[in-house]
Structures are given as C-alpha cells and as structure tokens.
Amino acid sequence: MSLKETIETEYKNALKSKDKIKISTYRLILSSIKDLDIVNRSGPNKKDTDDEDIKKLLKKMVKQRAESIEIYKKNNRIDLLEVEQNEYDILTGFLPTQIGEEETKKICAAVISEIGASSLKDMGKVMGELKKKHADEIDFAKAGPLIKELLSS
Numbered sequence: 001m002s003l004k005e006t007i008e009t010e011y012k013n014a015l016k017s018k019d020k021i022k023i024s025t026y027r028l029i030l031s032s033i034k035d036l037d038i039v040n041r042s043g044p045n046k047k048d049t050d051d052e053d054i055k056k057l058l059k060k061m062v063k064q065r066a067e068s069i070e071i072y073k074k075n076n077r078i079d080l081l082e083v084e085q086n087e088y089d090i091l092t093g094f095l096p097t098q099i100g101e102e103e104t105k106k107i108c109a110a111v112i113s114e115i116g117a118s119s120l121k122d123m124g125k126v127m128g129e130l131k132k133k134h135a136d137e138i139d140f141a142k143a144g145p146l147i148k149e150l151l152s153s
Contacts, residue, residue, distance in 0.1 A: 003051045003094060004033055021083075025090045032057055055095060055136070062091045063141075096136040101146070104138055108146050120151050 001009075011026035036057055037049045065088040072081040099107075111129050115122070126147050130138060 003054045004049070007033070007094065021086050022090060025087045028087070029058070029061070029091070029094075032061065058091055058095055062088060062095065065091060098139045099137050101142060104143055105146050105150070107134060107138065108143060109150055112147070112150055117151060120148065123147055123151060126151075 007026060007029055011023070011030060014022035014026055033049065033054060036053055040047050040049050040053065065084050068084045069081060069088060072078075072084060108126070108130065111117075111126055111133070112122075115125055115129055117123075117126050123144075127140070127144070130140070130143060
C-alpha cells in the first residue's frame, strides 16, 4: 500500500472515531498531497506523485511544526503548542524513524574518512554522500553542525 493510501485509510479511521485533531491533520496532509499532484501534473516535467514526493512534503511539514513548537515554547503559548505537537506526532508517524545524534555522528565520521574530506571546503561533498546513502535516516539540520565540528577538528 502506498503512503497516500495509508494516510487516506488513517483519515477514514479518524472520521469513524470522531477524533477532531487527527481529522484536521489528515485533511491538511491530503490537501497538501492534492496540491503536489496538481503541481506534478502541470508544467514541463509531468509525472505522477510517488512516495518519495510525499515523504519530502511530510518532512517539510514536520520541519514547519518543529519551528512553530520552538516559537510557542519561547512565548509560553501552551494552547498552540499542544495543537502543533499533536500534528508533529501524527506527521512523524508516516516518516522513517530518524537515527539519534550519536549514530549520526558515527555515520558522518565514516563518510568523512571514506571520501577523504579534510576541511570545511569538503562539506558539500560529505552532505551529498550522506544524502545518497542515508536520506531517510538522518536529520540534515542536525548533521550539518556535526560535520562542521568533525571537519574543524
């Protein structure tokens, strides 16, 4: 079953259970997927929306929620924080699990030694190699500072 079908099934289950938070979040996701379908069908590069496109969309939505959560924590807006946190939890449920910081550091160090990176100038090469091999596993917002730290030392 594709990712879109899984989300649609979860949406139907939420409708049956009358869970308002899940219903609104799934509607938001399905609406964004529909927008993505429209964009993919129009223009010079016509293609069908696949699971990889949907994963990119979900990652973008997760990143937006994470930023909002940080802002709401700083401004002590508990009411808005709970809504964003619930959406964040639902969205991350559809993405592969991200590995922890220690494991990310080990992978970054391995890639650095593998391609022979020695200075900050090689950071782009390291990031490119990480994206090829570990695109779904690593949070690149956290990997960037780790790579800088490893290349600086």
